Amino acid sequence: MTQKKLLLVSCNEKILDRLSKILINANCDVKTAESKERALLISDQFTPDLVLLDNTYYNDDGSDLTERLFESGTLFLFICQHEIERVSLTSNNPDKLLDLLPDINITLKWATDIRRLKETEQRYSKAIQTGRVVDVVIGILMERHNLQRESAFELLRQRARSERVQLRILAQEILDAEEKINAITPK
Incomplete structure (x- = not known):
């Protein structure tokens, strides 16, 4: 303990x-x-x-x-x-x-439970955010290359493997580049 x-x-x-x-x-x-x-x-x-x-x-x-x-x-x-x-x-x-003061022990147990729940929430939030980024990039690939979802995901996965980078990192880089391209507009 x-x-x-x-x-x-x-x-x-x-x-x-x-x-x-x-x-x-x-x-x-x-x-x-x-x-x-x-x-x-x-x-x-x-x-x-x-x-x-x-x-x-x-x-x-x-x-x-x-x-x-x-x-x-x-x-x-x-x-x-x-x-x-x-x-x-x-x-x-x-x-x-x-x-x-049994409340001390009970409250300490609650504190441990609350801390664990907050850590779990952070992990789930990160997973959801990662999933969203990957999904958006898959959507971009589907639109650009007229692909089905599975094909777009496989294309992204193969690219991540060839670059030896995590899928979520590559997806974030692509999304960042897409945002920069979309931000450039003629005056």
Whole structure:
């Protein structure tokens, strides 16, 4: 299991110190911030899997912090400062804290799922874009050489092989050249 990156944000230094020690013992990579400004700076550099905000940031003061975290795609969770204080002062057992806050583990699992979904979306978007470029070039070849779709595709594929270049790269080069030619007009 990979080490989870957490950012703890609280204006209470005792809670930050105590909670960070417990989470480090639970095999988490932990950074702390005592202010929203510091939290934003650390979040940009550290890219945490999850930001834990004490509930004192659940107001207008913390709205710009949560808005920025949301816009960047960083998951955050509000935690109750009083419960953390109670558990962290009475126990050195990191499992007890994580049992008290099962939302941390659930949210970390969601973060992993969301990250995977975003990566999949990017791959599919790239595949769709590549497919569109190839399809447009096949259409150009069909029009120019009066070919059927299969013949135009085979012509493009053979050309890519002879030039030892990927099909999508050749298609993009052809499309770029076509756009340049179409942009040249007599005045």
